[in-house]
Amino acid sequence: MMEKSGVSTNNLVVEVNYGKGKKLPQYIAALSVCMGSVAAGTVLGWTGNITEGELQAGELNDVFINKDTDYGWIGSFMTLGAMLMCFPIGFICDLIGRKLAMLLTIIPFSVGWLLIIFANNTDMIFAGRFITGLAGGSFCVSAPLYTSEIAQKEIRGALGSYFQLLLTVGILFAYLLGAFIDAQIVSVICAIVPLVFGVVFFLQPETPVYSLKKGNEEAARKSLRRLRGDNYNIDAEIADIKASLEEQKSQKISFRESFKKKATKKSLLICFSLMFFQQFGGINAVIFYVGTIFTETGADIEPSIATIIVGVMQVVFTFIASLVIDKFGRKILLIISDFVMGISGILLGIYFTLKDRELITEDELKDITFLPILSLCIFIAVFSLGFGPIPWMISAELLPPEIKSNASSAAGTFNWLLAFLVTKFYRDLTVAIETDTTFYIFSVISLLGTVFIYFVVPETKGKSLEQIQRELNGEREVGEGLDNKGFSS
Structure with missing residues (x-):
């Protein structure tokens, strides 16, 4: 089946044959980036089966949690961290690239989990939850951005849904751990997940859109060849992306x-x-x-x-x-x-x-x-x-x-x-x-x-x-x- 691209300029529509592109590499890339969503999901699901009773009993490193004043903050500090990261991650993705920006989240993930693992007071737990929230929240912007820029239109919806799918996998993983293992060991295992993401995602390409934004056409071609295969009309999609970027520049207007x-x-x-x-x-x-x-x-x-x-x-x-x-x-x-x-x-x-x-x-x-x-x-x-x-x-x-x-x-x-x-x-x-x-x-x-x-x-x-x-x-x-x-x- 031949794929076509409609490029509209002043009501002129030009049909371009894209050729037969492979979709499997795109699915693999989307699943790889969304391994970071698994890491974010473990942050969300960590409190699901680690109950108030366990925390009040001091099962996390002998730190005793006050039900009335502390438990709500343990859940909500993560969301505060995620909230504060939404704006910066967009700028970071544009500055250093989508791929590197997400790989760097391994650092706050690791720091946050280490604070929780070695916590000797509630403030360390709060800080750990906040910092892991910073890392997890960044994927709400960066992962959908990455998948949307590597996907063909026909599978854009499916690949876009992988962020939420792998997030739920991470939540379930945390639920399962919390049901059978004490809180500190759960935290140790959750800390390993971002490292697995780094290994899996490291081999994936940068998005062709970002490469062309930075003027690196060779990198964009290499990325498309990796994502679409050799029987795909890479020149046509490169031309489309360039036209879209030029149109965005020419139509760039203020928010007002x-x-x-x-x-x-x-x-x-x-x-x-x-x-x-x-x-x-x-x-x-x-x-x-x-x-x-x-x-x-x-x-x-x-x-x-x-x-x-x-x-x-x-x-x-x-x-x-x-x-x-x-x-x-x-x-x-x-x-x-x-x-x-x-x-x-x-x-x-x-x-x-x-x-x-x-x-x-x-x-x-x-x-x-x-x-x-x-x-x-x-x-x-x-x-x-x-x-x-x-x-x-x-x-x-x-x-x-x-x-x-x-x-x-x-x-x-x-x-x-x-x-x-x-x-x-x-x-x-x-x-x-x-x-x-x-x-x-x-x-x-x-x-x-x-x-x-x-x-x-x-x-x-x-x-x-x-x-x-x-x-x-x-x-x-x-x-x-x-x-x-x-x-x-």
Whole structure:
């Protein structure tokens, strides 16, 4: 099958034969870079099966944790570090390259884990969580950037979803370790993961886009030859990338000028709204405190086992998302994901209403202990199918090129700020208004998000970035194959 490129200049469209390119090297490169996402996932999942009881008992190097003042900070310091890294990592990637920038994250990963491993007070744990958060958060910007710049359009969605997939693998890995090994050994093993990433990713090429930005055409050709194979028309893609970079330079305008365009305002509204709905749907409350949540349900199943079940569901459905995201599109998966998350949250809230407000007897409560497990598993499954990978991916597809770098960083910072608020104050909120009301709030936000997606978010599957910008500006082309809500037909 011959691939073609449509290069538009003043309404002139030139069709260029790309030839038959290999896709396996692109999958390998994407999986390699996302080994860093596994390292980030271990940071996120570290608290899942290392419970308050273990930390209060001093199982981490005999450091005793105060439940009321320390535990929330252990979860949330990681999100603060990630939040602060979103802007710098964009500049670092442009300055020294995507590949080197990500390889250098091994340093803060290692320093952070060493602080946790050898901690003799809570401040060292806080510092370790913050520094590992710096490293983990950098992958939210750098890994999707790398995969988007090495991928052909036909597999852009699949490769873009690998960031979230490998993140969930890292979370599950941390859950499994925490269930069977004490906290300090868990930390030692987690510290090894970034080193494995460095070994695996070191052999992968720099992106051709970055090489051409720096004027190194030979490096770009070598990278494309490695990623596409010998039977691919490298000259055609080099010409396309150059034309795109020249167009970006010629159309470079200030943020203020860009903000006058309808496409800019709408893309920013969509990107920041999706980040809001992703975090305030309650996902990080579940990931960070899943073991504690299961303890509070009083279910017969061991919290550590339930946590692992949740982690497995997350990996499986994120993998399914990577297979179907380029087939079904982004929008329908977002709608299904957010709506079912809302329903699952309501069911979980109902269980806590019956339990905490003593509306039924203990015997009756035992008959429905399956409900919180089922609700959380469904919640994690549908989140992983849509709202996990897509908000990060669609931001890169929607934002206009003249503001993409700064706007993507700002959206990432906003996302991690919301994650901090959820992880830090989730426990305080459950004390103030009860656990059931907390999950009802998460559910209402998810259902509102469903409505927002249906009416506002466009489908981006199979479209060039130029097509997406025209649609955001309200320019509808004949024969795009979309109905009036943006679903692919």
